Amino acid sequence: MLPEWAPPCGNQCTQKFSALTQIPWRVFCKKGCGADGDTWEECLEQCEEICYKDPVLKDQQWSAYIDRSPGAAVYSQNCFHACVAGCGYKFNIPSEKVDQVHPNRPTNPLPVQERKKSSPNIISSPSPRSSLATSDILGTSA
Numbered sequence: 099m100l101p102e103w104a105p106p107c108g109n110q111c112t113q114k115f116s117a118l119t120q121i122p123w124r125v126f127c128k129k130g131c132g133a134d135g136d137t138w139e140e141c142l143e144q145c146e147e148i149c150y151k152d153p154v155l156k157d158q159q160w161s162a163y164i165d166r167s168p169g170a171a172v173y174s175q176n177c178f179h180a181c182v183a184g185c186g187y188k189f190n191i192p193s194e195k196v197d198q199v200h201p202n203r204p205t206n207p208l209p210v211q212e213r214k215k216s217s218p219n220i221i222s223s224p225s226p227r228s229s230l231a232t233s234d235i236l237g238t239s240a
Contacts, residue, residue, distance in 0.1 A: 107131040107187030114183060123180035130184025138189045142199065145181035149174045150203050175201070 111127035129148055135141040151174070178201050186196035 107184060110187040111180075111184050115180065123176055126177045126180040127184040127187075130181035130186075131188050133181075133185060133188065135185075138185060138191060141185035141188060142182060145178050145185060146201055146203060148181055149177035150201065 108128050108131055111124055111131055115121070115124035115127055126145075126148065130141060130145055133141045133144045135144055179199075182196055182199045185191070186193065
C-alpha cells in the first residue's frame with residue numbers, strides 16, 4: 099500500500115522514467131503528478147513555472163540565472179514533457195493528448211558559438227630538390 103502522501107500517479111512516473119539516466123525526468127513527472135492545481139490547465143501552468151527560467155528580480159532579465167529551473171533549453175523542454183506526463187497521470191488524460199502538449203513559452207535559441215578565426219590554411223609545397231646529390235654534399239663518389 100502506498101503512503102497517503104504519495105499521489106497514486108507517482109508509480110506511473112517511476113515506471114515511465116525507470117532508467118537511471120531518467121531520474122531527473124522522473125522527479126519532474128512526480129512534480130506534475132503532485133501539483134497543487136485542481137485542473138489540467140492549472141497543472142500545465144505549474145509545469146511551465148517549474149521548467150522554464152524567469153527573471154527572479156522584476157525587469158532584470160539577467161536574474162533568470164538565479165532561477166532553479168533545469169537550465170539549457172533542451173532540459174527545460176524535457177522537464178516540461180515529463181511534468182506534463184505527471185499531470186496527465188493525475189487527471190487521467192489520454193497519452194495521445196499529453197504527447198501533443200507544447201509549452202506556451204518560446205524556446206530559447208541555443209547560444210551560437212562564434213567560430214574562432216583561424217589563420218588561413220598554409221599549404222607548404224614540397225621543397226625543391228637540389229641539383230646536388232647527397233654524394234656531392236658528403237664528398238663521396240657514387
